[in-house]
Amino acid sequence: MTPELMEQGAQRYERAQEALVQGKTASGGRAAAFSRPLVRGEVDTTHGRILYLEDVQVSFDGFKAINGLNLDIAPGELRCIIGPNGAGKTTMMDIITGKTRPDSGSVFFGSTIDLLRYKEPEIAALGIGRKFQKPTVFEELTVFENLELALATHKGVWPSMKFGLNGEQKDRLSEVLQTIHLKDSVRRRSGDLSHGQKQWLEIGMLLMQEPKLLLLDEPVAGMTDEETARTAELFLTLKGKHSLMVVEHDMSFIRAISEKVTVLCDGAVLAEGTLDQVQADERVIEVYLGR
Amino acid sequence: MTTQVLTSAAGLPAKGPLLARSGWGAILVALLVVCALAPALNLLVPESSIFHLSDYMVGLLGKIMCYAICALAMDLIWGYTGILSLGHGLFFALGGYVMGMYLMRQIGREGSYQSDLPDFMVFLDWKELPWTWALSDSFAATLLLVLLVPGLVAFVFGYFAFRSRIKGVYFSIITQALTFAAMLLFFRNETGFGGNNGFTDFKRLLGLPLATQEMRMTLFVLTGLTLLGCYLFARWLVSSKFGRVLQAIRDAESRVMFCGYDPLPYKLTIWVISAVMCGVAGALYVPQVGIINPGEMSAANSIEIAVWAAVGGRASLIGPIVGAFIVNGAKSWLTVTFPEFWLYCLGALFIVVTLYLPQGVVGLVQKLRIKKGGQA
Numbered sequence: 100m101t102p103e104l105m106e107q108g109a110q111r112y113e114r115a116q117e118a119l120v121q122g123k124t125a126s127g128g129r130a131a132a133f134s135r136p137l138v139r140g141e142v143d144t145t146h147g148r149i150l151y152l153e154d155v156q157v158s159f160d161g162f163k164a165i166n167g168l169n170l171d172i173a174p175g176e177l178r179c180i181i182g183p184n185g186a187g188k189t190t191m192m193d194i195i196t197g198k199t200r201p202d203s204g205s206v207f208f209g210s211t212i213d214l215l216r217y218k219e220p221e222i223a224a225l226g227i228g229r230k231f232q233k234p235t236v237f238e239e240l241t242v243f244e245n246l247e248l249a250l251a252t253h254k255g256v257w258p259s260m261k262f263g264l265n266g267e268q269k270d271r272l273s274e275v276l277q278t279i280h281l282k283d284s285v286r287r288r289s290g291d292l293s294h295g296q297k298q299w300l301e302i303g304m305l306l307m308q309e310p311k312l313l314l315l316d317e318p319v320a321g322m323t324d325e326e327t328a329r330t331a332e333l334f335l336t337l338k339g340k341h342s343l344m345v346v347e348h349d350m351s352f353i354r355a356i357s358e359k360v361t362v363l364c365d366g367a368v369l370a371e372g373t374l375d376q377v378q379a380d381e382r383v384i385e386v387y388l389g390r
Numbered sequence: 391m392t393t394q395v396l397t398s399a400a401g402l403p404a405k406g407p408l409l410a411r412s413g414w415g416a417i418l419v420a421l422l423v424v425c426a427l428a429p430a431l432n433l434l435v436p437e438s439s440i441f442h443l444s445d446y447m448v449g450l451l452g453k454i455m456c457y458a459i460c461a462l463a464m465d466l467i468w469g470y471t472g473i474l475s476l477g478h479g480l481f482f483a484l485g486g487y488v489m490g491m492y493l494m495r496q497i498g499r500e501g502s503y504q505s506d507l508p509d510f511m512v513f514l515d516w517k518e519l520p521w522t523w524a525l526s527d528s529f530a531a532t533l534l535l536v537l538l539v540p541g542l543v544a545f546v547f548g549y550f551a552f553r554s555r556i557k558g559v560y561f562s563i564i565t566q567a568l569t570f571a572a573m574l575l576f577f578r579n580e581t582g583f584g585g586n587n588g589f590t591d592f593k594r595l596l597g598l599p600l601a602t603q604e605m606r607m608t609l610f611v612l613t614g615l616t617l618l619g620c621y622l623f624a625r626w627l628v629s630s631k632f633g634r635v636l637q638a639i640r641d642a643e644s645r646v647m648f649c650g651y652d653p654l655p656y657k658l659t660i661w662v663i664s665a666v667m668c669g670v671a672g673a674l675y676v677p678q679v680g681i682i683n684p685g686e687m688s689a690a691n692s693i694e695i696a697v698w699a700a701v702g703g704r705a706s707l708i709g710p711i712v713g714a715f716i717v718n719g720a721k722s723w724l725t726v727t728f729p730e731f732w733l734y735c736l737g738a739l740f741i742v743v744t745l746y747l748p749q750g751v752v753g754l755v756q757k758l759r760i761k762k763g764g765q766a
Contacts, residue, residue: 196648223650235645237638243403244634254651256659262631269402286403308649 142209142226142311144174149312149342150195155204157190157366164190165201166366172312177338179353179374180346182363183386188346189232191363192314196229197222208312224254228310232317234297238290242281242300245289246272249304271307278333279303294321302333312342319352331355350374362386408626417618424614429607445606452610452678454718455617459671461698461710462620463664468696469704470628471660472640473557477565478668479692480572481540483682485669487576488535490589490682491526493600497593509591510584520582529596533673540669541662548661552654557643566689573687588683595677606678613674617711620667624707627663636660637705697736701743703750712751 142149150172157165165187172178180188193199194206197219206214214222223229237245250268252258264272276282279299284292289300298318305313318334319327327349334356337343347353353360353374360377362370370380377383409417428451431443460482468474494508503512507519525531547568551561579585592600599605627633638646639653646653676682685691694717702713717739724732747754 198644218652219644219647220650220652223648229648231645235642237634237641237645239637239641240634241403247631248634248638248646248651249649251650254649256632256655259632259635259656260627260630263405264402272402282401285401304649 141211143211144209146210147173148207149174149176149209150344151205151207151210152191152195153205153207155191155194155201155206157187157194157199157201164366165194168204168363168367170361170368172342172344174311174342175339177334177343177345177356177358179357179360180344180363181348181350181353181360181377182369186363187366188363189316190366192229192316192344192346195222195314196227220254223308223310226309226311227314228305228308228312229314230298230301230305230316230318232320234294234301234321236289236292236297236300236304238288240289241286242276242289242292243272243285245300246275246303246307249307251307251309275303275306278306280329295323295326298322299326299330302330306337310341312344313337315343315345317347318345319347319349327352328355406629408622408629417622420614420618424618425611428610428614432607433603445603448606448610449678450722452606452613453675454715455610455613456671456675456678457695457698457718458711458714459613459617459620459674460668460695461702461714462617462624462707463667463671464695464699465704465707465710466624466627466636466660466667467664468699469706469710470633470640471636471657473657473661474559474562474696475565475661475664476562476689476692476696477569478664478695479689480565480569480687481544481665481668482672482675482691482695483572483576483684483686484540484543485536485672486676486682486686487583487589487672488532488539488669489673489676490592491523491583492529492532493592493595493677494584494589495523495527496595496597497591500593501591508584508589510579510587514579522582536669536673537666540665540672544662544665545658548658549654552657552661566692569687569692570689573684576684576687584683586684588681588685589676590681590683592677592680600677600680609674609678613678616670616674620670621707621711627660628707632656632659694736697740699750701739701750703747703752703754706750706752709750709752716751 148171150170152168152170155165155168156163168187168191170191180191182188190199194201195214197214197217200215208214208222208225208227212225214225214227217225237248240248247264250264250272252262252268273282276285279302281292281296281300281303284296289297292300298321302315302318305315319330322330331352334343334345338356345353345356357374360372360374361368362377362380362383364386369386370377370383372380428443428448431441432445432448435442437444460478464475464478467478497508499506501509501512503509505512507516511519519526525535547565551564556564575581576583576588577586583589594600595605628636635646635651635656638649638651639656643653672682672686698713698717699710700713701717702711703709717736720735720739721732724735743750749756
């Protein structure tokens with residue numbers, strides 16, 4: 100290998116690192132190139148896909164929860180997933196976040212990271228955030244402490260023992276507090292919040308993690324109409340900077356935010372397209388209205 | 391808890407001091423009582439005076455302070471992390487045995503058989519010390535082993551248990567089985583730790599006779615200082631972000647994982663810290679009571695530690711210390727006056743606390759104070 104080539108390689112590596120730290124753009128500010136060095140933990144989206152599921156199969160005691168699922172999501176996309184109960188929506192999120200191992204198939208984050216090789220905390224650290232169906236916050240801690248815990252930082256034991264917020268992180272925290280409209284409740288025990296506020300807090304915790312991909316399981320369940328409208332607004336501002344996958348039953352909410360909708364049924368994709376397209380689809384009408 | 395909340399420019403709560411001013415005041419008072427008042431009342435005030443602190447009381451309080459360290463350790467793992475251990479008696483006993491071995495060697499040739507070996511070995515017709523006793527004549531090594539032995543046992547056990555994601559009641563049962571198995575092992579003479587008689591008849595510590603008023607007082611002061619030190623250390627731990635992650639693990643472990651924290655090292659760290667604290671308590675306990683035997687590893691002992699923590703109030707640090715004093719104070723009084731009723735009282739106390747005082751005595755006091763003070 101000539102010195103120039105080595106030099107170029109080193110420069111590319113540096114640029115990639117820089118892009119990784121700054122999280123510049125979805126593709127790290129680079130065009131696709133052949134034989135680019137692999138950077139550990141870097142999400143390579145140069146092929147236009149941030150999440151890629153192929154022929155995934157999962158069965159629980161013989162019941163096929165996921166049956167040959169193929170799905171991909173582009174960087175910056177806001178994808179809505181709908182489907183009847185038991186279609187495998189939550190199981191799909193379990194697979195992506197490492198909670199459930201599929202029997203077969205492949206799940207890639209970017210084009211280089213095989214998610215099936217990682218455990219839940221590692222997947223979270225790679226940049227996939229998840230909101231549960233039932234709002235899950237740390238009830239005994241205050242709103243402030245909840246957000247502080249979720250903050251993207253070193254998550255080891257020793258760094259946690261001597262952790263203190265720096266100025267930049269404080270700004271980030273107040274920014275998120277503003278976004279989720281909980282500024283006046285900073286010191287409140289999060290267990291005392293209303294259902295809708297807990298949903299917001301959990302979304303805020305996701306934002307603190309600065310994930311590249313957000314998985315949101317029924318984010319507006321139990322929210323008032325006003326809160327739902329605000330959530331829709333928030334998701335639209337997140338789109339582009341982050342990729343979002345939203346599972347919802349609330350059709351008016353989906354109409355407000357969606358560009359592309361995927362319909363899941365019996366563990367596989369039934370239809371894909373705009374909301375109007377899928378709503379006109381005969382098969383979709385059939386699974387929703389009964390056969 | 392009275393952590394003061396200051397406000398920073400951004401309107402966010404700033405990191406409060408480790409203890410509020412009143413908290414430091416209480417620590418100072420405790421320090422004075424342990425280091426000055428108690429020794430003065432015991433050593434200087436004549437026995438005829440009503441202010442005299444009897445040797446019996448010094449021994450009793452010293453013993454209870456050892457228990458309080460255990461209860462504090464239990465609070466870290468149970469109250470804050472939500473992992474109920476019913477095997478902490480094992481770590482206490484291990485610390486005690488390590489200290490006991492040193493004290494046995496200190497007897498020297500003054501045993502009934504006038505041999506270099508401890509009496510029970512002569513009795514078993516052993517000719518030399520087993521390898522486990524290799525470091526037992528060095529005090530420095532003993533101090534180190536007091537930390538290392540319980541720590542290592544806890545680390546190995548905890549690593550496998552937490553890695554397999556064993557939780558809740560299953561974990562409690564396994565820890566109970568662990569201490570029971572260890573008790574059976576230590577009951578055997580072949581294990582080399584005195585069988586069912588354990589170690590006793592200690593004579594000296596660091597060459598100084600144990601059975602003197604001054605030595606008793608020294609051990610009392612040391613125990614008190616250790617208790618205060620452990621309390622401050624625990625307070626620092628739980629008020630750091632580390633402590634909040636522990637509470638988060640207790641409340642919603644899967645959320646913690648999806649926040650990017652691996653719970654394993656967190657659980658393991660607090661588990662080992664908790665075990666080492668118990669070991670230190672055991673090492674302080676043995677020279678004060680003058681005996682250690684496998685009975686300390688019995689299931690009931692470990693359960694009692696959990697009862698102290700529950701009675702005093704979990705997840706408050708001060709609660710379990712108070713609980714250890716209340717329960718053991720009641721125990722030493724009742725076992726003398728109504729010996730046959732003690733176990734009934736303990737059982738009733740546990741039921742009452744579980745049903746009506748989920749926050750324990752400390753929680754009750756706090757509730758009353760809030761009610762009385764209204765806004766304040």
